[in-house]
Amino acid sequence: MAKVIVVTSGKGGVGKTTTTAALGAALAQTGQKVAVVDFDVGLRNLDLVLGAERRVVFDIVNVIQGVAKLSQALIRDKRLETLWLLPASQTRDKDSLTENGVASVIREMRGKFDWVICDSPAGIERGATLAMRYADAAVVVTNPEISSVRDSDRIIGMLDSKTEKAERGQRIEKSILITRFDPQRATRGEMLNIDDVINILSTPLLGIVPESEEVLHASNVGCPVTLNNPACAPARAYFDAAARLRGEDIPMNIPSDRKGLLDKLFGRRAA
Amino acid sequence: MSVFDRFKTRSSTAVVARERLQILLSHERVAGGQSDLIALLREEILLAVAKHVIIERDKIHVSMERGESVSSLEINIEIPHMPGMPMAAGF
Numbered sequence: 228m229a230k231v232i233v234v235t236s237g238k239g240g241v242g243k244t245t246t247t248a249a250l251g252a253a254l255a256q257t258g259q260k261v262a263v264v265d266f267d268v269g270l271r272n273l274d275l276v277l278g279a280e281r282r283v284v285f286d287i288v289n290v291i292q293g294v295a296k297l298s299q300a301l302i303r304d305k306r307l308e309t310l311w312l313l314p315a316s317q318t319r320d321k322d323s324l325t326e327n328g329v330a331s332v333i334r335e336m337r338g339k340f341d342w343v344i345c346d347s348p349a350g351i352e353r354g355a356t357l358a359m360r361y362a363d364a365a366v367v368v369t370n371p372e373i374s375s376v377r378d379s380d381r382i383i384g385m386l387d388s389k390t391e392k393a394e395r396g397q398r399i400e401k402s403i404l405i406t407r408f409d410p411q412r413a414t415r416g417e418m419l420n421i422d423d424v425i426n427i428l429s430t431p432l433l434g435i436v437p438e439s440e441e442v443l444h445a446s447n448v449g450c451p452v453t454l455n456n457p458a459c460a461p462a463r464a465y466f467d468a469a470a471r472l473r474g475e476d477i478p479m480n481i482p483s484d485r486k487g488l489l490d491k492l493f494g495r496r497a498a
Numbered sequence: 499m500s501v502f503d504r505f506k507t508r509s510s511t512a513v514v515a516r517e518r519l520q521i522l523l524s525h526e527r528v529a530g531g532q533s534d535l536i537a538l539l540r541e542e543i544l545l546a547v548a549k550h551v552i553i554e555r556d557k558i559h560v561s562m563e564r565g566e567s568v569s570s571l572e573i574n575i576e577i578p579h580m581p582g583m584p585m586a587a588g589f
Contacts, residue, residue: 275518275522278518280518280522280564281521281522281562281563281564281565282561282562282563282564283562284536284540284560284561284562285560295555296555296556298556299555299556299558299559299560317526443511444511446515447511447512447514447515448511448514448515449514449518
């Protein structure tokens, strides 16, 4: 049975799709079967970040409407044979996602994969609520910036009230993934630091992904950063985060591509 | 890594990004104006086949590759051998 994870944030542009692709590829590299699902109907982009944009035939709306079987809509990654993509529809609107339809797709995927990672659209509308609806765990992607933290707080509230687990009185596991972090700017007091963000949101930390040009390179070429350059700092941060999702106890640090003194200065222990 | 190498890497991935976008958007802009040609072809081909044999939805594999000047649509249909069917007997 798969573990279903939603990657969400409220705010747009913080790195949900990058994170979904990077975590998906990191987990798939352990040999486990992973499906990443794009919930951004009308504005899909996960296909592009994974380099599968030319191979999309069917999408999640086709599966929900019975036009295609799940197995026909899933696109297998050309580099990682345990990674699959279920694309969103580009030509429909968000109302074509129905609660029952999403429930049955997720139910079917639970039986076929080890991990199902749902890439939520920005906002708090239908696409976002359905992406989180059936999740076992949530990764809340947050930039160290006030509007992103505020939106994450809102999303955490929704995770605790609008998900199926919450409605059954169970707890949905939540963790914060801080992306685009710049240790130097945080040290200079120009950026919220990690402890501020974690304290304000009172939610555990999954990882800290440093700001890096490697993320842009990876999306340019359509390859998850954890596959495109596994040794780079953001990739190492995502590998650590993926290991924590698997239940491993990994000391928290901020990977860096700079050598020497900075590593020591900004090394952190688990929060 | 020298300063020049860094520039080289950066510009080369940008070129890849531009080319990927150009191909993708040329298809999406066409699709926005009319119905999706690939989806239309797929449905009409399946209907034509279904006139002659009973096909199950999960016995069909469709894949495609959108290219700059050429796209390919590959439809793989498992056709069961049925007694008395001319095709099964003839081939």
